[in-house]
Amino acid sequence: MAKPIEPKAKVIIPARAARAEIEVERSRFIACAGPAFSIEEARSFIASVKQEFSDASHHVPAFVIGRGQSVTLHCTDDGEPSGTAGRPVLVVLQGSGFSDTVVVVTRYFGGIKLGTGGLVKAYTQAAQAVLSILPRAQKVSTLTILVAFEYAFFERMRQLAEAHRAKILEQTFETDVTLTLQIREEEYEGFQLDVKNLTRGSVAAIIVEKDPETIMEIELDDEPGQA
Numbered sequence: 001m002a003k004p005i006e007p008k009a010k011v012i013i014p015a016r017a018a019r020a021e022i023e024v025e026r027s028r029f030i031a032c033a034g035p036a037f038s039i040e041e042a043r044s045f046i047a048s049v050k051q052e053f054s055d056a057s058h059h060v061p062a063f064v065i066g067r068g069q070s071v072t073l074h075c076t077d078d079g080e081p082s083g084t085a086g087r088p089v090l091v092v093l094q095g096s097g098f099s100d101t102v103v104v105v106t107r108y109f110g111g112i113k114l115g116t117g118g119l120v121k122a123y124t125q126a127a128q129a130v131l132s133i134l135p136r137a138q139k140v141s142t143l144t145i146l147v148a149f150e151y152a153f154f155e156r157m158r159q160l161a162e163a164h165r166a167k168i169l170e171q172t173f174e175t176d177v178t179l180t181l182q183i184r185e186e187e188y189e190g191f192q193l194d195v196k197n198l199t200r201g202s203v204a205a206i207i208v209e210k211d212p213e214t215i216m217e218i219e220l221d222d223e224p225g226q227a
Contacts, residue, residue, distance in 0.1 A: 015137035026110025031130035
């Protein structure tokens, strides 16, 4: 079996939204985070959080969209003392490794003032809490492929698909078995070689579509440093 090609380092983005909550001196801090690929998407996310928690004291947003020279950064304190809320959340977000991400920390005031240092610590901890559980994903180039083969190869083909991190989109059982797979472009040549070796050259995968920006969640085995 051909060894899968190691993926190149790619930008990390949220796979989907997440939420975490902490309590500090009776104040509730609810941190919501999710993907945002434009300023409009970030604003829509912020608005939805404000609507859901419309009776809260503060909604502190921060987002990072794009990367490199085209990165857009934004944060506000939403009525908290200057520099005690939005900036700490943005700093945590920038240091998290996530791009194209929006975070909103909602505060329900508990009646005890935290002071500037306490606010900075609380908003920092709330942002860290949600980003630590935010599912990670990458934008990768994928191919949709078809491979048709005799029934005798079915289990081995499924094993090959799994070994090359291919997702089975459809299975058709007629005279032969036909699998429709979504596979990372970098894995395609190795998968094709293994298919030909398995079937002694009688079967080859056919590319039907290419998507250069497929969002794929990062599994544990894909994380750097994981065995």
